[in-house]
Amino acid sequence: MAKTWKYGDDVNTDQMFPGKYTYTCSTPEEIAPHLFEDLDESFSKEVKPGDIVIAGEYFGCGSSREHPSKGLRHVGVQAIIAKSFARIFFRSAINQGLLVVECPAAVDAYKLGDEVTVDANAGIVRVAGKEFSFPAYPPKVKAIIEAGGLAASLKEQAASTCGGCGCGCDC
């Protein structure tokens, strides 16, 4: 069973990755030890691939820094389920290929210890056996997530337009 990490409303990106590190850490490996440093010190030590983050309203507000989304993807967080997301973080998560699910009912239903699973294709979150649906992503956005993020999606596009060598040339 995937571990779930539950947080409240208005979690900002300074708490998720302190500004004092933003210009000295940029690789996923450098980011990971500081993830959620000012929010929950146990997170970076204990988070495991497949874990799920559950949060309240306006998750990821504040700075546009992408360290939180990049770091969460790197440590293998499977999905973030929140009541709502701040716009830049929502977009940033998609660009990292991180599954962000806006589903207030599922967040309200969740109690500590409940098993949570996400079926992205069906658009369903299950909390302790109960199903909650969430709206499908627009096709443009879905394509980015399915490619594994914006960088991977652009690489795919380059490969498909250049005739196959993958460099983006006109071969």
Next chain:
Amino acid sequence: MAGLTFAEKFFSKRTGREVRAGEIITAAPDIVLSHDNTAAIIGNFKKIAGEEGKVNRPERILVILDHTVPAPGQKEASNHVKIREFVAAQGIKNFHDVGRGGICHQVLPEKGYAAPGKLIVGSDSHTPTHGALGAFACGVDRTETAGLWIQDETWFKVPTTIRFDLTGKLPAGVYAKDTILTLIGKIGAAGANYRSVEFAGAGLASLTMDDRLTITNLAAEMGAKNAVMPIDDLARNWMKSNGIEWNEADIIEADDDAEYEARHAIDLSTMVPVIAWPHQVDNIKPVSELVGKPFQQGLIGTCTNGRLSDLREAAAVLKGKQIAPSVRLLVLPASEAVYDAALTDGTIAALHSAGAVILNPGCGPCLGAHEGALAPDELCLSTANRNFKGRMGCKESFIALASPATVAASALTGVITDPREVI
């Protein structure tokens, strides 16, 4: 059918068909802004385009070093070198190095990068600032920015819109900062999340361009995707006096019968000095409730309140006086041009003689990246736009946000002071 909001009209013009809130469209930005994070964006870019990859449209890329300037350490210094080499190799002409620009959100308006009708994306969350000049300006992340060095367009959701109709004039001792903090308190820090925000009405005429930029800058703290103001004679005169060229045909205004998600009537004459108390920007209290509370550091500057009129307001309070010995006051002009003007007119001398520390233009202290860090239990009274826990480098410290006049008046006494008592 109802008319169109600014955002709907803007993206209708871009796509060549009428689009409404909720639609997802693609459009090509006119300016792609980044700052010290350009070093990381170069890494993202090379992962996609390869070591030898070339940027697609160097003329629309704008790089301004401001977050850690001059470099506080070797790592930042090396990042700056990486950026200098990249912009030279890629033919990116719009580059403002250390000492040659200032805070990006002051440089864009000042140098004419921000202008009516432009689509501006910036790898910085306070990019909505540039809507004060009629641009559609919003923040994106680093990966998206790298993507826009490669592909022409990106996707945008046409946002719904919240409108503030301003009337009246601000009383003496009350400023644009107090106004926008009050509005954030009213609708909440997420009150405009993913929305476009329009500020309009007869009250706008009494607000200077510096005031307007403060308001659109802080709209980001109500969650706004973009914030915008109509182009009036004041804006035109401001652009003229700054040597900025624009095309009248590029000016976009919302229709009178546009459909808004919400409209708020705001009488500026009812505003009072306020403070955003730790640790949320929407935790708004009147200064009168906090009078007498001690603090250890004052900060006047940042992309919110480091403009010439901000420094002058502070100097008017502090000229010929001494700040309290218990307080250290940091002042950062928003740009080199602001610094020059404040040197010429005696503003800097007045602040420095009063005991302020004058730092170079930059963002550093606001995000705990460079200078002005706090110790546990210290309170900083700041003109910045964020008071999040830990923001200034220490999670056991406190940040409160106020106008430059409130910070200056309080620096004088050493405790929180209503600026109307001293001006």
